[in-house]
Amino acid sequence: MTTTPARQRGRGHDPESVLHTAVTVFNERGYDGTSMEDLARALGMTKSAIYYHVPGKEQLLGRALDRALDGLFTMIADPMAVSGPAITRLEWVVRRSVSILVERLPYVTLLLRVRGNSATEQHALERRREFDRFVSHLVKEAAAEGHIRPDVDPALVTRLLFGTVNSITEWYQPSRGGSADELADAILTIAFDGLRTR
Amino acid sequence: MTTTPARQRGRGHDPESVLHTAVTVFNERGYDGTSMEDLARALGMTKSAIYYHVPGKEQLLGRALDRALDGLFTMIADPMAVSGPAITRLEWVVRRSVSILVERLPYVTLLLRVRGNSATEQHALERRREFDRFVSHLVKEAAAEGHIRPDVDPALVTRLLFGTVNSITEWYQPSRGGSADELADAILTIAFDGLRTR
Protein backbone atom coordinates (compact mmCIF):
# COMPACT_ATOMS: atom_id res chain seq x y z
CA MET A 1 0.00 0.00 0.00
CA THR A 2 2.84 2.35 0.90
CA THR A 3 0.72 5.16 2.30
CA THR A 4 2.04 8.34 0.74
CA PRO A 5 4.06 10.35 3.28
CA ALA A 6 2.54 13.31 1.41
CA ARG A 7 5.51 15.58 2.13
CA GLN A 8 8.57 13.55 1.24
CA ARG A 9 8.47 13.51 -2.54
CA GLY A 10 10.89 15.26 -4.81
CA ARG A 11 13.43 17.38 -2.92
CA GLY A 12 11.05 18.07 -0.08
CA HIS A 13 9.83 21.52 -1.07
CA ASP A 14 6.24 22.60 -0.65
CA PRO A 15 4.32 25.89 -0.48
CA GLU A 16 4.83 26.02 3.29
CA SER A 17 8.60 25.64 3.24
CA VAL A 18 8.89 28.12 0.37
CA LEU A 19 6.88 30.65 2.39
CA HIS A 20 9.00 30.07 5.47
CA THR A 21 12.29 30.62 3.66
CA ALA A 22 10.89 33.55 1.70
CA VAL A 23 9.84 35.39 4.85
CA THR A 24 13.28 34.84 6.34
CA VAL A 25 14.96 36.36 3.30
CA PHE A 26 12.40 39.18 3.08
CA ASN A 27 13.31 40.13 6.64
CA GLU A 28 17.03 40.05 5.93
CA ARG A 29 17.02 42.14 2.76
CA GLY A 30 13.57 43.74 2.81
CA TYR A 31 10.75 42.68 0.48
CA ASP A 32 11.68 45.07 -2.32
CA GLY A 33 15.36 44.31 -1.85
CA THR A 34 14.76 40.59 -2.39
CA SER A 35 14.74 39.23 -5.94
CA MET A 36 13.27 35.89 -6.94
CA GLU A 37 16.88 34.93 -7.74
CA ASP A 38 17.79 35.59 -4.11
CA LEU A 39 14.87 33.45 -3.00
CA ALA A 40 15.81 30.62 -5.34
CA ARG A 41 19.37 30.63 -4.03
CA ALA A 42 18.18 30.46 -0.43
CA LEU A 43 15.83 27.61 -1.31
CA GLY A 44 18.41 25.63 -3.27
CA MET A 45 16.23 25.56 -6.36
CA THR A 46 15.78 27.52 -9.55
CA LYS A 47 13.66 30.63 -9.91
CA SER A 48 11.12 28.86 -12.07
CA ALA A 49 10.71 26.00 -9.58
CA ILE A 50 9.36 28.54 -7.08
CA TYR A 51 6.45 29.18 -9.41
CA TYR A 52 5.50 25.53 -9.24
CA HIS A 53 4.75 25.92 -5.52
CA VAL A 54 3.46 29.49 -5.21
CA PRO A 55 1.78 31.91 -7.62
CA GLY A 56 4.32 34.70 -7.27
CA LYS A 57 6.23 37.13 -5.11
CA GLU A 58 3.35 39.33 -4.01
CA GLN A 59 1.15 36.38 -2.97
CA LEU A 60 4.05 35.16 -0.88
CA LEU A 61 3.99 38.50 0.91
CA GLY A 62 0.21 38.43 1.26
CA ARG A 63 0.20 34.98 2.87
CA ALA A 64 2.91 36.02 5.31
CA LEU A 65 1.08 39.18 6.35
CA ASP A 66 -2.17 37.28 6.82
CA ARG A 67 -0.41 34.87 9.12
CA ALA A 68 0.65 37.73 11.38
CA LEU A 69 -2.68 39.53 11.28
CA ASP A 70 -4.78 36.41 11.82
CA GLY A 71 -2.92 35.76 15.06
CA LEU A 72 -3.60 39.26 16.35
CA PHE A 73 -7.29 39.26 15.40
CA THR A 74 -7.91 35.84 16.89
CA MET A 75 -6.42 37.19 20.10
CA ILE A 76 -8.62 40.27 20.43
CA ALA A 77 -11.72 38.13 19.83
CA ASP A 78 -10.94 36.20 23.03
CA PRO A 79 -13.27 36.76 26.02
CA MET A 80 -10.22 37.88 28.02
CA ALA A 81 -9.91 40.85 25.66
CA VAL A 82 -13.53 41.95 25.72
CA SER A 83 -14.77 41.67 29.30
CA GLY A 84 -13.51 42.68 32.69
CA PRO A 85 -11.74 45.81 33.92
CA ALA A 86 -9.99 47.63 31.06
CA ILE A 87 -6.64 47.64 32.86
CA THR A 88 -6.80 43.84 33.20
CA ARG A 89 -7.76 43.40 29.56
CA LEU A 90 -5.00 45.77 28.49
CA GLU A 91 -2.36 43.86 30.41
CA TRP A 92 -3.66 40.62 28.93
CA VAL A 93 -3.60 42.02 25.39
CA VAL A 94 -0.04 43.28 25.81
CA ARG A 95 1.05 39.93 27.19
CA ARG A 96 -0.61 37.99 24.37
CA SER A 97 0.76 40.41 21.78
CA VAL A 98 4.28 39.68 22.97
CA SER A 99 3.53 35.96 22.73
CA ILE A 100 2.19 36.18 19.21
CA LEU A 101 5.08 38.40 18.18
CA VAL A 102 7.54 35.82 19.46
CA GLU A 103 5.66 32.79 18.11
CA ARG A 104 5.21 34.32 14.66
CA LEU A 105 8.29 36.53 14.80
CA PRO A 106 9.24 36.60 11.09
CA TYR A 107 5.65 37.18 9.97
CA VAL A 108 5.03 40.00 12.43
CA THR A 109 8.41 41.53 11.65
CA LEU A 110 7.45 41.65 7.99
CA LEU A 111 4.07 43.16 8.85
CA LEU A 112 5.63 45.97 10.85
CA ARG A 113 7.76 47.03 7.89
CA VAL A 114 5.00 47.27 5.32
CA ARG A 115 4.54 50.74 3.82
CA GLY A 116 1.60 50.29 1.45
CA ASN A 117 3.43 50.02 -1.87
CA SER A 118 0.86 47.64 -3.38
CA ALA A 119 -2.76 46.59 -2.91
CA THR A 120 -1.54 43.65 -0.84
CA GLU A 121 0.40 45.94 1.48
CA GLN A 122 -2.43 48.46 1.74
CA HIS A 123 -4.85 45.74 2.73
CA ALA A 124 -2.49 44.57 5.47
CA LEU A 125 -2.02 48.16 6.66
CA GLU A 126 -5.78 48.62 6.93
CA ARG A 127 -6.16 45.49 9.05
CA ARG A 128 -3.28 46.65 11.23
CA ARG A 129 -4.93 50.01 11.76
CA GLU A 130 -8.06 48.18 12.87
CA PHE A 131 -6.04 46.32 15.48
CA ASP A 132 -4.49 49.59 16.64
CA ARG A 133 -7.94 51.11 17.04
CA PHE A 134 -8.97 48.24 19.29
CA VAL A 135 -5.96 48.73 21.55
CA SER A 136 -6.36 52.49 21.54
CA HIS A 137 -9.95 52.10 22.74
CA LEU A 138 -8.75 49.79 25.51
CA VAL A 139 -6.23 52.34 26.76
CA LYS A 140 -8.88 55.06 26.77
CA GLU A 141 -11.17 52.85 28.85
CA ALA A 142 -8.39 52.08 31.32
CA ALA A 143 -7.74 55.82 31.65
CA ALA A 144 -11.45 56.55 32.10
CA GLU A 145 -11.64 53.88 34.80
CA GLY A 146 -8.81 55.66 36.62
CA HIS A 147 -6.20 52.93 36.34
CA ILE A 148 -3.80 54.80 34.07
CA ARG A 149 -2.19 58.11 34.92
CA PRO A 150 -4.33 60.95 33.58
CA ASP A 151 -1.47 63.33 32.76
CA VAL A 152 -0.45 61.59 29.52
CA ASP A 153 -2.71 61.48 26.45
CA PRO A 154 -4.18 57.96 26.00
CA ALA A 155 -3.50 58.03 22.26
CA LEU A 156 0.15 58.74 23.00
CA VAL A 157 0.23 55.99 25.61
CA THR A 158 -1.08 53.51 23.05
CA ARG A 159 1.58 54.45 20.54
CA LEU A 160 4.44 54.32 22.98
CA LEU A 161 3.22 51.11 24.60
CA PHE A 162 2.93 49.28 21.32
CA GLY A 163 6.02 50.98 20.00
CA THR A 164 7.83 49.25 22.84
CA VAL A 165 6.19 45.88 22.17
CA ASN A 166 6.80 46.07 18.43
CA SER A 167 10.43 47.08 18.87
CA ILE A 168 11.06 43.53 20.02
CA THR A 169 11.20 42.50 16.35
CA GLU A 170 14.30 44.66 15.96
CA TRP A 171 16.50 42.48 18.13
CA TYR A 172 14.77 39.39 19.50
CA GLN A 173 16.30 36.03 18.62
CA PRO A 174 14.47 32.91 19.85
CA SER A 175 17.76 31.14 20.55
CA ARG A 176 19.18 33.81 22.84
CA GLY A 177 17.15 36.01 25.16
CA GLY A 178 14.36 34.95 27.44
CA SER A 179 11.01 33.33 26.76
CA ALA A 180 7.97 35.25 25.62
CA ASP A 181 6.66 35.23 29.18
CA GLU A 182 9.82 36.71 30.62
CA LEU A 183 9.78 39.37 27.93
CA ALA A 184 6.16 40.22 28.62
CA ASP A 185 6.90 40.43 32.35
CA ALA A 186 9.72 42.88 31.72
CA ILE A 187 7.60 45.08 29.45
CA LEU A 188 4.61 45.12 31.78
CA THR A 189 6.85 45.90 34.75
CA ILE A 190 8.64 48.76 33.02
CA ALA A 191 5.59 50.21 31.30
CA PHE A 192 3.21 50.05 34.26
CA ASP A 193 5.51 50.43 37.28
CA GLY A 194 8.45 52.33 35.80
CA LEU A 195 12.21 51.89 35.66
CA ARG A 196 13.14 54.00 38.65
CA THR A 197 13.89 52.46 42.01
CA ARG A 198 11.72 53.88 44.72
CA MET B 1 26.55 94.33 -9.94
CA THR B 2 23.57 92.07 -9.19
CA THR B 3 25.17 89.97 -6.44
CA THR B 4 24.49 86.37 -7.34
CA PRO B 5 21.72 84.93 -5.15
CA ALA B 6 23.77 81.74 -5.56
CA ARG B 7 20.73 79.46 -5.23
CA GLN B 8 18.08 80.94 -7.45
CA ARG B 9 19.25 80.02 -10.93
CA GLY B 10 17.59 77.48 -13.19
CA ARG B 11 14.51 75.91 -11.60
CA GLY B 12 15.88 76.25 -8.11
CA HIS B 13 17.16 72.74 -7.56
CA ASP B 14 20.38 72.00 -5.75
CA PRO B 15 21.99 68.99 -4.04
CA GLU B 16 20.30 69.94 -0.76
CA SER B 17 16.76 70.12 -2.10
CA VAL B 18 17.27 66.90 -4.06
CA LEU B 19 18.40 65.16 -0.89
CA HIS B 20 15.45 66.52 1.06
CA THR B 21 12.89 65.32 -1.45
CA ALA B 22 14.67 62.02 -1.94
CA VAL B 23 14.58 61.21 1.77
CA THR B 24 10.88 62.02 1.88
CA VAL B 25 10.15 59.62 -0.97
CA PHE B 26 12.51 56.96 0.45
CA ASN B 27 10.49 57.04 3.65
CA GLU B 28 7.20 56.76 1.82
CA ARG B 29 8.10 53.83 -0.42
CA GLY B 30 11.27 52.47 1.16
CA TYR B 31 14.72 52.94 -0.37
CA ASP B 32 14.60 49.81 -2.52
CA GLY B 33 10.99 50.51 -3.45
CA THR B 34 11.91 53.94 -4.84
CA SER B 35 13.08 54.20 -8.44
CA MET B 36 14.98 57.15 -9.86
CA GLU B 37 11.87 57.67 -11.98
CA ASP B 38 9.82 58.07 -8.76
CA LEU B 39 12.37 60.55 -7.47
CA ALA B 40 12.36 62.52 -10.71
CA ARG B 41 8.57 62.78 -10.63
CA ALA B 42 8.59 64.03 -7.05
CA LEU B 43 11.26 66.61 -7.96
CA GLY B 44 9.54 67.80 -11.12
CA MET B 45 12.55 67.04 -13.27
CA THR B 46 13.85 64.20 -15.38
CA LYS B 47 15.81 61.22 -14.15
CA SER B 48 18.98 62.40 -15.82
CA ALA B 49 18.78 65.86 -14.27
CA ILE B 50 19.13 64.28 -10.83
CA TYR B 51 22.63 63.16 -11.80
CA TYR B 52 23.65 66.74 -12.39
CA HIS B 53 23.16 67.48 -8.68
CA VAL B 54 24.10 64.21 -6.98
CA PRO B 55 26.35 61.28 -7.93
CA GLY B 56 23.66 58.59 -7.63
CA LYS B 57 21.03 56.83 -5.60
CA GLU B 58 23.29 55.18 -3.06
CA GLN B 59 25.23 58.37 -2.27
CA LEU B 60 21.88 60.03 -1.65
CA LEU B 61 21.19 57.36 0.94
CA GLY B 62 24.67 57.69 2.43
CA ARG B 63 24.36 61.45 2.90
CA ALA B 64 20.98 61.05 4.54
CA LEU B 65 22.22 58.41 6.97
CA ASP B 66 25.25 60.51 7.89
CA ARG B 67 22.98 63.41 8.72
CA ALA B 68 21.12 61.29 11.24
CA LEU B 69 24.22 59.68 12.73
CA ASP B 70 26.20 62.92 12.99
CA GLY B 71 23.43 64.38 15.12
CA LEU B 72 23.50 61.44 17.51
CA PHE B 73 27.30 61.35 17.83
CA THR B 74 27.59 65.08 18.40
CA MET B 75 25.09 64.64 21.20
CA ILE B 76 26.91 61.89 23.07
CA ALA B 77 30.15 63.92 22.91
CA ASP B 78 28.49 66.64 24.99
CA PRO B 79 29.73 67.07 28.60
CA MET B 80 26.16 66.46 29.76
CA ALA B 81 26.44 62.92 28.39
CA VAL B 82 29.80 62.06 29.90
CA SER B 83 29.86 63.42 33.44
CA GLY B 84 27.54 63.37 36.41
CA PRO B 85 25.32 60.65 37.86
CA ALA B 86 24.47 58.00 35.25
CA ILE B 87 20.73 58.33 35.81
CA THR B 88 20.96 62.08 35.07
CA ARG B 89 23.06 61.50 31.96
CA LEU B 90 20.66 58.79 30.80
CA GLU B 91 17.65 61.06 31.16
CA TRP B 92 19.51 63.79 29.30
CA VAL B 93 20.50 61.42 26.46
CA VAL B 94 16.93 60.16 26.09
CA ARG B 95 15.62 63.72 26.03
CA ARG B 96 18.19 64.83 23.46
CA SER B 97 17.60 61.72 21.37
CA VAL B 98 13.92 62.59 21.12
CA SER B 99 14.89 66.12 20.08
CA ILE B 100 17.26 64.95 17.37
CA LEU B 101 14.73 62.40 16.19
CA VAL B 102 12.13 65.13 15.82
CA GLU B 103 14.50 67.72 14.31
CA ARG B 104 15.92 65.27 11.78
CA LEU B 105 12.85 63.06 11.56
CA PRO B 106 13.13 61.88 7.94
CA TYR B 107 16.85 61.17 8.22
CA VAL B 108 16.52 59.22 11.47
CA THR B 109 13.49 57.36 10.12
CA LEU B 110 15.54 56.24 7.16
CA LEU B 111 18.40 55.20 9.43
CA LEU B 112 16.15 53.00 11.55
CA ARG B 113 15.02 51.04 8.51
CA VAL B 114 18.44 50.21 7.12
CA ARG B 115 19.17 46.47 6.92
CA GLY B 116 22.73 46.35 5.57
CA ASN B 117 22.03 45.59 1.90
CA SER B 118 25.08 47.55 0.67
CA ALA B 119 28.42 48.83 1.95
CA THR B 120 26.75 52.19 2.59
CA GLU B 121 24.07 50.58 4.73
CA GLN B 122 26.54 48.38 6.58
CA HIS B 123 28.66 51.38 7.46
CA ALA B 124 25.62 53.17 8.87
CA LEU B 125 24.62 50.05 10.82
CA GLU B 126 28.07 49.86 12.40
CA ARG B 127 27.92 53.49 13.52
CA ARG B 128 24.45 52.88 14.91
CA ARG B 129 25.67 49.90 16.90
CA GLU B 130 28.39 52.12 18.35
CA PHE B 131 25.73 54.57 19.54
CA ASP B 132 23.74 51.71 21.04
CA ARG B 133 26.81 50.53 22.93
CA PHE B 134 27.21 53.97 24.47
CA VAL B 135 23.62 54.01 25.71
CA SER B 136 23.83 50.43 26.90
CA HIS B 137 26.86 51.32 29.00
CA LEU B 138 24.96 54.27 30.47
CA VAL B 139 22.06 52.07 31.54
CA LYS B 140 24.44 49.60 33.17
CA GLU B 141 26.06 52.43 35.13
CA ALA B 142 22.67 53.74 36.27
CA ALA B 143 21.78 50.23 37.44
CA ALA B 144 25.11 49.84 39.24
CA GLU B 145 24.56 53.18 40.96
CA GLY B 146 21.22 51.88 42.21
CA HIS B 147 18.96 54.28 40.35
CA ILE B 148 17.32 51.73 38.08
CA ARG B 149 15.37 48.71 39.29
CA PRO B 150 17.69 45.72 39.58
CA ASP B 151 15.13 43.06 38.58
CA VAL B 152 15.29 43.75 34.83
CA ASP B 153 18.39 43.07 32.75
CA PRO B 154 20.09 46.38 31.79
CA ALA B 155 20.63 45.22 28.22
CA LEU B 156 16.90 44.57 27.93
CA VAL B 157 16.13 47.94 29.47
CA THR B 158 18.30 49.64 26.86
CA ARG B 159 16.54 47.91 24.02
CA LEU B 160 13.06 48.58 25.29
CA LEU B 161 13.84 52.17 26.22
CA PHE B 162 15.26 53.01 22.82
CA GLY B 163 12.67 50.85 21.14
CA THR B 164 10.13 53.22 22.62
CA VAL B 165 12.05 56.34 21.59
CA ASN B 166 12.66 55.07 18.06
CA SER B 167 9.03 54.03 17.60
CA ILE B 168 8.24 57.74 17.42
CA THR B 169 9.32 57.66 13.77
CA GLU B 170 6.41 55.35 13.04
CA TRP B 171 3.73 57.95 13.68
CA TYR B 172 5.10 61.40 14.58
CA GLN B 173 4.09 64.29 12.34
CA PRO B 174 5.60 67.71 13.14
CA SER B 175 2.34 69.45 12.23
CA ARG B 176 0.15 67.50 14.63
CA GLY B 177 1.22 66.14 17.99
CA GLY B 178 3.19 67.92 20.63
CA SER B 179 6.66 69.44 20.61
CA ALA B 180 9.82 67.41 21.09
CA ASP B 181 9.93 68.52 24.71
CA GLU B 182 6.40 67.37 25.44
CA LEU B 183 7.16 64.05 23.78
CA ALA B 184 10.33 63.61 25.79
CA ASP B 185 8.43 64.45 28.99
CA ALA B 186 5.84 61.77 28.24
CA ILE B 187 8.45 59.14 27.48
CA LEU B 188 10.54 59.90 30.55
CA THR B 189 7.45 59.91 32.74
CA ILE B 190 6.15 56.58 31.43
CA ALA B 191 9.53 54.86 31.27
CA PHE B 192 10.84 55.99 34.66
CA ASP B 193 7.69 56.37 36.75
CA GLY B 194 5.29 53.97 35.02
CA LEU B 195 1.80 54.17 33.56
CA ARG B 196 -0.13 52.98 36.57
CA THR B 197 -1.85 55.37 38.94
CA ARG B 198 -0.73 54.84 42.49
Next chain:
DNA sequence: GTGTTTACCGAACATTCGGTCAGCTGACAA
Protein backbone atom coordinates in the same frame (compact mmCIF):
# COMPACT_ATOMS: atom_id res chain seq x y z
C1' DG C 1 28.02 90.16 -29.91
C1' DT C 2 30.90 86.27 -28.35
C1' DG C 3 32.23 82.65 -25.35
C1' DT C 4 31.30 80.12 -21.16
C1' DT C 5 28.79 78.09 -17.61
C1' DT C 6 24.59 76.29 -15.40
C1' DA C 7 20.87 73.34 -15.38
C1' DC C 8 18.50 70.58 -17.78
C1' DC C 9 16.28 67.04 -21.57
C1' DG C 10 15.66 62.80 -24.44
C1' DA C 11 17.51 58.75 -25.96
C1' DA C 12 20.04 55.01 -25.14
C1' DC C 13 22.93 51.84 -22.23
C1' DA C 14 23.69 47.25 -19.93
C1' DT C 15 21.67 44.83 -16.39
C1' DT C 16 18.19 42.94 -13.54
C1' DC C 17 13.48 42.27 -12.67
C1' DG C 18 9.18 39.10 -12.05
C1' DG C 19 7.26 35.77 -14.67
C1' DT C 20 6.29 32.06 -18.60
C1' DC C 21 6.76 27.82 -21.01
C1' DA C 22 8.14 23.59 -23.40
C1' DG C 23 10.20 19.80 -22.08
C1' DC C 24 12.88 16.55 -19.13
C1' DT C 25 13.28 13.09 -15.22
C1' DG C 26 12.58 9.65 -12.06
C1' DA C 27 9.24 7.29 -9.09
C1' DC C 28 5.32 4.69 -9.17
C1' DA C 29 0.96 2.16 -11.03
C1' DA C 30 -1.04 -1.10 -13.95
Next chain:
DNA sequence: TTGTCAGCTGACCGAATGTTCGGTAAACAC
Protein backbone atom coordinates in the same frame (compact mmCIF):
# COMPACT_ATOMS: atom_id res chain seq x y z
C1' DT D 1 6.66 -2.12 -20.55
C1' DT D 2 4.19 1.32 -20.88
C1' DG D 3 1.87 5.41 -19.14
C1' DT D 4 1.16 8.95 -15.71
C1' DC D 5 2.44 12.79 -13.30
C1' DA D 6 4.65 15.56 -9.57
C1' DG D 7 8.57 18.31 -9.49
C1' DC D 8 11.72 20.45 -11.62
C1' DT D 9 15.22 22.79 -15.39
C1' DG D 10 16.92 26.14 -18.66
C1' DA D 11 15.94 29.18 -22.16
C1' DC D 12 13.57 33.03 -22.71
C1' DC D 13 10.24 37.43 -22.54
C1' DG D 14 8.96 42.27 -21.99
C1' DA D 15 9.36 45.69 -18.68
C1' DA D 16 11.82 48.26 -15.42
C1' DT D 17 16.13 49.35 -13.24
C1' DG D 18 20.28 52.85 -12.28
C1' DT D 19 23.32 55.32 -15.02
C1' DT D 20 25.58 57.70 -19.08
C1' DC D 21 25.88 60.72 -22.88
C1' DG D 22 25.24 64.10 -26.61
C1' DG D 23 22.99 67.95 -27.09
C1' DT D 24 20.76 72.62 -25.82
C1' DA D 25 18.41 76.81 -24.16
C1' DA D 26 18.91 80.39 -21.11
C1' DA D 27 21.71 83.23 -18.11
C1' DC D 28 25.84 85.27 -17.40
C1' DA D 29 30.75 87.51 -18.24
C1' DC D 30 33.29 90.52 -20.96
